[in-house]
Amino acid sequence: MASSSSVAVRELPLFPLPEVVLFPGRPLPLQIFEFRYRIMMNTILEGDRRFGVLMWDPNQNKVSAVGCCAEVIHCQRLPDDRMKIMTLGQQRFRVLDAVREKPYLVGLVEWIEDEPPQKDLRPLGKDVEQLLRDVVRLSSKLMDQPIDLPEDIPSLPTELSYWVASYLYGAATEQQTLLELQDTAARLERETEILTSTRNHLAARTVLKDTLK
Numbered sequence: 001m002a003s004s005s006s007v008a009v010r011e012l013p014l015f016p017l018p019e020v021v022l023f024p025g026r027p028l029p030l031q032i033f034e035f036r037y038r039i040m041m042n043t044i045l046e047g048d049r050r051f052g053v054l055m056w057d058p059n060q061n062k063v064s065a066v067g068c069c070a071e072v073i074h075c076q077r078l079p080d081d082r083m084k085i086m087t088l089g090q091q092r093f094r095v096l097d098a099v100r101e102k103p104y105l106v107g108l109v110e111w112i113e114d115e116p117p118q119k120d121l122r123p124l125g126k127d128v129e130q131l132l133r134d135v136v137r138l139s140s141k142l143m144d145q146p147i148d149l150p151e152d153i154p155s156l157p158t159e160l161s162y163w164v165a166s167y168l169y170g171a172a173t174e175q176q177t178l179l180e181l182q183d184t185a186a187r188l189e190r191e192t193e194i195l196t197s198t199r200n201h202l203a204a205r206t207v208l209k210d211t212l213k
Contacts, residue, residue, distance in 0.1 A: 015104075
């Protein structure tokens, strides 16, 4: 296991979510309806508005040990006591121990960070961004409809690696692996492999589609 850059250890309310992986800097909207999580939200809204999001794998009935802290940036209370909240990913953390499980899970966590890069990662980041644009362009062609990327794609390698990982829809296990990496270069290199494979697959389908016209 990679060493962690621990800046603090603290107790954190934890919210396991099926096949959901939150990344730093990325938004996560949630509807809160279970009684225990309504209690949790009311408690954290009176404090620092932060809780931990952990991926729960329903196939293995297992909660990941590494997650991402979420900060509530907006809360809408509904008439039936449900809540609609918008959160934003903050620091990543590793769960060291469970402090209590009732009425909701609270863990003792340590913050983790990427190790300092050993080389300039901006060229690798640009390669990843170009691969992403290729995937979007080919997807748009196959679907016969425009797909636009946001204009505010992060330019810094670490932030870009989180941004790209958050868009790997339907691949929660892969996303969790990327979240746990503490090496920006390794995360970008893995995203290069994923996007290259996807681009090649889409390119082959595009050629076939053009041939059958």
